[in-house]
Every structure is written in structure tokens, then in C-alpha cells.
Amino acid sequence: MASKNDGDHIFEDLTIEILSRLPLKSVLRFKCVSKYWYSLIRSCTFINKHLQRHGNNARLLVKHYNYNTAAYAFALFPDETLAGFPLVYYDVDNVQLPHEPRIFGYCDGILCLWDLDRMALWNPATREFTFIPMPQPNVPDNFCTWPNFGFGLDPTTNDYKLVWIRRYFDYEKDYQYASAIISVYYLSTNSWRLFEVDLSWVHYVHLSSCSTCLNGRYHWLTSDRDRTDTQDFCYDAIIYFDFSNEVFGEIPGPQDIPVSKLGNLIIYNDSISMTCFYPHDPEIYVDLWVMKKEGCWTKDLTIGPLVDVERALGFWKNGELFVETRSNSELVLYNPNTKEIKNLEHRGRYLDLELFMYKESLVSFKGENECPKGHNVSSTARVQDFFTSDPTLVIWGDQIAQN
Template sequence: MTSNNDYNLLSKDVMTEILSRLPLKSLFRFRCVCNDWYTLIKASYFIAKNQQKNNIRLLVHHYDYKILRYCVGIFPDETLGKTSPVYFNLDELGIQNYPDCLIGPINGIYCVYGRYEDHMCLWNPATNEFRHIPLPRPDLPSYIADFNNIFGFGLDVMTNHYKVIWIRQFWDDDIDCPYDPETISVYNLCTNSWRLFDYYFDTMRSIRNSSGNDTYINGVYYWLTDSSYNDFRILAFDLNNENFRELPAPSDIPKTQFGELASYSDSIAIIIYHPTEIENYIDIWVMKGEGFWTKIITTGLILDILAPLGFWNDDHLFIRTRSAHLILYNINTLESRDLGNYGGDSALLVHKFRESLFSLKEGDNSFSMGQP
């Protein structure tokens, strides 16, 4: 016979499974049913279980020239192209006018940076919670100006601590050239502090933020770097030991091509294209091991391309066109779907994420969900 304890254990497992399949709006209400449900729904393992059952959503981030500010919107469901994005009121983030950098997501959380207001925060779009991050202030002479900001955001898989990488590049106004060295800072959410350290990059190479997709894979964040000859290399940062390493790009890429870095099936991919050509094809290379690349496809002819923006799934690619449209392109059937016009904004980026109950307002212990 089944004992009362076994029955209670089974009941709890069944109830956990049922609740984990519910949408976030329902779970917010059900937290008030009883203390047991409140405790369960706030538990990190339940939050992770619920997030994995949520549908993947598409988030767009672009500048709206009509209202002169950056905007963030989410498509309501997976039927992309049949509905328009629903936009957020970003005033609550304290980065009212210039949330020009959006990195992530990790467990449904984004790192948001406003360059001109010099603010940074973490943001959960599903709950609209945010948490401001104190910024490091480098002690530099007055003639040294801010020039470029490169970011990464990921999870230290050894400690489950969330970290932000900030590479700051400066300009020396006195001699009108880049200021060396860059300032590199790593923020640890658990300690709410930054660590500054030195790393000397090749001054002939530029570090590029990713195409807007999450290029964090298994504890490592990746950036694409290139020189004036489009000689690509990969810069990797291990969030566990907080070390950089440089990896080769595919050796067969012509020097005249353009490239974007994106995630593809839990791997890093380079999307190679040439927007100045009338007949434009795209080559997609996937890194099977660090520094080992395989070309998986060369697409058919794509017209009016300005830049690829990453993948929706393994066979669909987002493309920003010269006519300011966002296109979802099937790399196998060559069919495309128009997802709307975004006002000629070359800063249009897209992200895919799953909604999460992950809390940003309950102290550092809430940040322990494990792998995204």
C-alpha cells in the first residue's frame, strides 16, 4: 500500500508539474493561494522548470526617429509577421532616452546600458523588474574621452554567479588617437562589485559587439574581431577564471567579406556576407570545437540585404534590409517573411528569449538558477 508520506510526495510532484506548465500571469496570481504554493513558485528549481516550458519569444530593439528614442518590443506569440510587437515603457528603467545597448538574455534577464546617461541595469521583461548596477569610474585625465564600449553578459557555471564584462576604449584628444590601454571590468552580481584588470589587445584590431544575439555559450562569451582587411578572429572570455583567449576564424573566408557572430544550436556561428554586391549570398560557418569550423550552408540569392541578425531556429535567419525591413528568411526553402519596417535604423537588433519568473528584487540569493 502507499503510505501517506508517499501520497503527499506524489501529490507535490504532480502539482509542481501542473503549475510549471502555466503562464506567468497565472503563476503571479497563484502565489497568493497558500504559503506552500508561494514557496514553490518562488523556488529557483521551479522557476527554471517553468522557463523551459515557455515558448520562445522574439524581442526587437531599435531607434524610433519619430519619438527620438530607443524602443524595445516583444512579439506576442510565435506567429511572427501576423502580429506587431508590443512595446515597453522604458522610463521605469531609469535609462529613459538612451538604452542603446541590450545584452542577453540569460535566464530571461537582459543587461541594459544607456551610453549618454551612463546608467546600467539588469531587466526582466516578463516581470518588468529591474536592478541598477553601480558603475566603475576610471581615474583618467580630462583629455581622455569615452570612445567605444563593448559588453558581454553571462553565467559563471562553476559558481552560478552572473557577470557583466565591460571593455571600455578611450580616445586621446591631445594627440587625436586611441588611448592605450583599454579599461576592462567584470561585474559580479553576487558581490555587487567590479574587478578591474589589464589585458592588452592588438591595437590594429577592432572588437565588435555581436549581431545582437546572445553569444554566450556554456560559461564563455564570444566577440568577433577584425582588422581593416576584415581579417576575422574570435575573442573569448571565460567567466569562470575571468581570462581572455583568442581563437582563429575559418581560414577560407575571403578578406573582402563582412561578418556577424551569432549563436546556432548551442554553438557559435559566423555569418559571412557582402552587402555591396548586387548578387549577395551568405555563408554560415559553425564552430564545432574552439577554433574548428565547418561550413554548413551557402544560401541562395538574397536581395536588398544590409546585415544578418542571427537565427530564429536552425533553418531561419533574421535579415535587416536596406529598405529598413526585418525579414525572416528560410535558408533551405529560400522563402522570406516580412516582419515590418523599422524606420531605416541601422541599429535594429533582435533577440529570442523565454519568459522567466526570475526575480531581480530579492537579494543576491535569487541569482542561482544554473544554466539558462
Template sequence: MLSNIDQNLPEDVMNKLLSRLPVKSLLRFKCVCRYWYTLIKNPDLISKHFNQENNNGRLLVHHYISDIDRYAIALFPDETLAGIPPLHENLDHLQIPECMGDVVGPIDGMFLVYTWYSDGDRMALWNPAMREFRRLNVLEPIFPPNFHAVVNVVGFGLDPLTRDYKIIWIRDFYEAIVDESGDDIDYPYYVVAIYTLINDGNRYGILSFDMRLEEFREIEVPANTEYIWGSLSLYNGSIGLFFSQTDLTLECIIDIWVMEEEGCWIKLVTVRPFPEFSRPCGFWKEKELLFESRMNNLVLFNHETHEIRNLEMYGCGSFLGLWAVCYKESLVSLEIEGPDHPEPKWRFLSLFNDSIGLFLCQTGVILHSTIDIWVIEEEGCWTKLITTNPFPEVFLPHGFWKEELLFDSQTNELVLYNHEIHEMRNLEICGCGNALGPRILCP
């Protein structure tokens, strides 16, 4: 049947049909046949899918769940932010470390994740729709012992000419030199996001970095020496500015500006949000603004009707705990093709719908494992089915059951695991502590 479909439908029609489907469905369809796999991996389809009209931006929120003392990601299903509850994902299911600091982006549906407190990998790329997380090797600059880093700013962008993704890392160091009196004297050094708001004490400005020319330049902001604080955000693909003449602890009057072209600003609106306002989190559509309240919950504020709606998302008192962005799904893959890279700690073969399935893991099975599951379409041609982080007690995989996974837990119990909804079910069958315990076959 598939061969007849392939022969009867032109490739441009297939591309049009596939480009309108969500990423979750397309990842499944890659396993249907080699022809579909090739189409879905094609850069033209990836671009067409991302720019498709029905791939509307949805609100993605990083928030804190106090009941389990964990951070999570929530993706709202549509633009109304009402009705159907958002999909919540734990960070370990998305392969994101709990200690991440800045999250920059998205660019083509990808984020740059920067970890402040790390002795190893500090940066990674993350595609939530593909559920892929790729660590980046970052070379630390070598400085004398009396040099200390005090500020780290990261930027992530796309070179419009070469289509290369680029990362900017701005680090602020100071050198501690002891004077004759024995006191430390600090001398600052600026080591050379894309857009970052700067304040030299007397005025505000925007420091911009041109990804194509790789040059810094400063953009002037609306002139007003009485602004106490400012914040940058995106507004329909343009730069938006929140400016206030009062401190955040007072009842704020906020001027909101949008840059139409470089250095040319128009005041969008002046708002007085609400008494419990804490800080702006960004824009949502044309008339609505996102704020964090002093109770650390995310609220939607309509600056025309002055309606306030609690989105039931909470932070934890830190500006890194609660943030929200407009996110579009992307098929851009962060993976290096082939199941042999990098070298896994262990492998396990099984059958998946009459094809060979391969479980690969980069950690020991006694650790909280992240498992890559690959399926062979034809000899030497592999496609990654899913990357999953099943549950802390996983010991050994046993194979597939329909679209679910079978594992042996560390207490030697056979469990059925649904990697989409992260549901685990104990089948009440036990082993005896070795790999020859429970055996499962699909006749």
C-alpha cells in the first residue's frame, strides 16, 4: 500500500501534507518507510514545516511545582491559554539539568541552555519538540589566579548569510591587585545578547551584536533620564522595551516601546498593571502582557480592558524560576546521525514491529539512565525512535510492547513504561536478580 501511495502522490504534495502535521506525528512517521524518512529529514520540508501557517506560536513556560520541589516545562495547546490544560514535562524527561541558568532563544525552535554552576559542560542546545538536548564542549579561557568572573552573558543567533548558528559568550572579569595598604583594588576586564540592555548609571542603551559581520554596535533607546529600570523582550518579531520611572517595589507606571527600525521607536502604550505587580515577563499577542506577581504567579494582563487572568504557573522567588516565551515547533535535529556516536556504556537488542530495535545508554544502568532507542529500517539505515529518561529505578530493558517499553526494575519487577505520558505500571512479575529472570516474547 505504501509503495502505491509513493507512486501516486507527487513529492510536493507529500511535502505539503507532512508539513501540516505536528512534530510528534512526524517523528513516528519517520519509521514507516525509507521514503517518508528521507522526506521528513529533508531541509526543505523542515523549513516549510516551521514556517507553515498552522504552526502557530504557543506559550512555553518554565515554572516551579512546589508539591514535588521540581522545575517543569509547560506548553499551552493553543493561543487562547484557556480551556485545555497545558502539557507539563519534567526537566529530566526533557534531558535538561536542574541547575541550568539562562535559557536563550528560541532560534528556529531551538534554545541555548547555559549552566552557571558547572565544572564541565556549561552550554547545550535544546529542541523541546524533538526532545533533544545536545551538550556543547566549551573551552574555558585561562587567566591568572587573581582574575575572577563576575558576570556571564550568553547570546544565541543565526547568521542570515551562511545559515550558521552562532553563540556569543560575554564574560566580565575583574583583576584583584593588592596595593601598598594591603587592600584589594578591582580592575574590570570585558571579554569579548544579540541584544542586551545596558545602563552606565546615567542612561540606557542597547548593545547589539551583528551575527553576519560579528561586530558590536550600540542602539539608542527612547531618551528619558528619569527611567529607573528597563527590560527587553520581543514583540511580534521586533524589539520591545519596558521602561518605568518608579521602583519595582512601588505601584508602577510602565511605558512600553517597540522598535520599528534601528533607532526608531514608537510608544505602544503606557500601562499601570496592577498593585501586586512584580516584574514584566514579556508580550503575548498584541494587547496582552505577561507579568509575574509578588506572589510569584504568572498572570496575563490585557492593557485595553485591564482584565487580569491567573495562568496557574508559579515561580520560586527567583527571576530564573519563572519565564515564558512564544514557541514554534521545529524539526531541526541536534543529533549526530548513527547509533554509534557517542560511544555508549551499554547496548540492548530487541524487536520493534518486526524490525531490529536498539537500546543505547551513555550511563551505567544503576544510574538515572538516559536511553536512546533506535530502529533499523533496512541494513545500515537507522532512525532514532525516541530518547527517554524512564524512571530512577530502571535496571535493564526487556523490549517493546506495542508502542510501550518493558523494563526490569532494580527490585527485579517487570514494569510497563509509556514514554509519552511517563506512566509506569507494575506487571506483578518478578525476576531473580539476573538477566535470565523474566523473559518476554510476543508470539
């Protein structure tokens, strides 16, 4: 006969199994049933189980530009068919962003937002929103930089980390410095670590149009901008930041891509992959290169011919390709098997459409014991305020650096 403790354990496992199969909206309501259920739903065990459950399929989240309101907005498609009018979680269906924000990272339902002088984390499913204090190194006014970001989960500590790369250029001397300032943010402690790294071996770093974090590493595509006119091929490489040991590494890219082809790094079938095409041809053929194992690339397929294509954005679940049109920056889905073209009726401007395969998540910024981490709120108005008012949490210089 099972003991009372055994029975309690079986009851808890059964409760977790049943609740983890429910939509997130229903789970949030059950938090009010009792203190026991509240604690259970807040546990890491349940959060991870609900995130990974088979029924919690990824849906398409699009950052686009609303020409009727002259503002940016987020749209979430209701199911995998991409049919019907897209919605945004719960009451956040009027989040309009008047500036040009960028989603510089996505992981486990958390979006990282950046708007030049402020950063924030946002979980649309739970409506949690938190500002991130921004470290600003003291550099001369004549220095300019274009940042690169990465966001993901450290598998060794289960801590969410953000890496910020800043390489500086002195435009008065026309000189780029070899050292880069690296800032690493830790969600668990709401703190940064700043250090310098010699990245002289890295040439031009491309921003990805979607999250490229895989197996605890964030990846960027680089290209050699110092090539001569006599070169037939452009050397593309992948650099990565390992969230566990916090070091950079390099992986050779595909070697047989002509200079005039444009490339974009994506995740395809759980592998680092790259789309590339000739941007000025009247008919576009998009090649997909997949890294089967580290440094070994295979051209898996070629899709086309396509017309009126500005860039390839990524793939949907059955091999369909998302593209942005050249004529009016519309989001279009192309099925290479049926040749069907579906206009998703969302537009961008200045090549700023962003797509994410979004899964609902209970991941909280407050931690399992609900100790506050940063400035946490759960108001739609604060999401809007993030892009409309002056930043309130900016820490300068070495005040925030931790050795």
C-alpha cells in the first residue's frame, strides 16, 4: 500500500501533467484557486514542462509598421495556418510604437526590446515588462558605434543572459579600434559585467532578421569587407558567443557563395543555416545552406523563381519561405511545393519587418521566489511608455560594471 507521502507525490505529478496541457490563459486563471496551485504553477518544473509540451506550438509573431496609425505594432497569428485576422496577446492589441524599435533577442517567450537609449524585457503572454539598466562606457564624442546583440539561456546556470557588442570607430581619424567593449547582462541578478575583447579578426557583422541562438550560443554572420575587386568569392564566417563560458568563437561559413549574393543567418530544422540570393535579378532564386555539423555546410535546396523580392526572412513549419516584397515591403509566404503565394497583409518600411516563432511562456522576470529583478510592471501602458517617454533607468560608466 502506498504511503500518504507517495499519494501526495502522485497527486502532484498528475496535477502538473493535467495543467501543463492547458492553454496558458487557462493556467493563469488557475493560479487563483489556492496557494498550493499558485506555488505549483510558479515552480520551475511546471514552467519548463508547460513550455515544452507538445500542444504549445510556436506561432508567428510579426513586428510591422501600421501605415494607418503611422506607428509600429506587434501582431500574433492565432494558429499555424496563418489564417484569420492576427491578434496580440490578451489586452495588448493596441500596442503602437511610434519610434523604430528593434527586437534584438527572443528566448522562451521573452522578447528583448531596444530603442537607442533604453532596453526592456517583455513577456506578452504574462504581460510582464521590465526595464534593463543600460551600461554606457565613457568614450570620446567623436567615437561612433553600431551595436550587435544576442539573448539566450545559459544551459549550465539556467540564467537568461544578454550580450552587447560595441566596436568603436573614430570617424575623425577614419580608424576602427580592434578592441570591442562587451557587456553581459544577467537576469537573475539584474547586473552587468563589462570587459574588452580583441575582435580585430572579425570583419563586418550582420544583424540577423530573427533569433539565432542555438544550444547556448548566439550566432552572427560576418563578411570580409576588405576583399579586393579580383576576388571571385566572399569569405563569410559565423562568430558566436558562448553563454556558459562567455567567450567568442568562429565557425567557417559556406565557401562557394559569390560576392554579389546577400546572406541572412537563420535557424532551420534546429540547425544554423543561411539563405542567400542575388538581390538585383528580375527573378530571384533563394539558396538554403545548412550547417549539418560545425563547419560543414550543405546547400539543401533552391527556391524560385520569385519576383518582387527584397529579402528572404526565414522559413515556416512546412518549408514555406517568408519574403519581404521589394515594391511595398509586404510580408509574403511562398510555398515551394504548390507555388502558392499568400500575402499576410503586413508591411514594414526600411527593411524592418521582424519575424519570430513565438511560444507562450510562464517564464517570469521575478524568479521562482518572486524576488523582484529590476523594474517589473504588468501594464500595457508601460510597454507603450517604453517607446514614448524619456528613459528612467540609465546607469553610466563603471557604476554598473562588476568584475
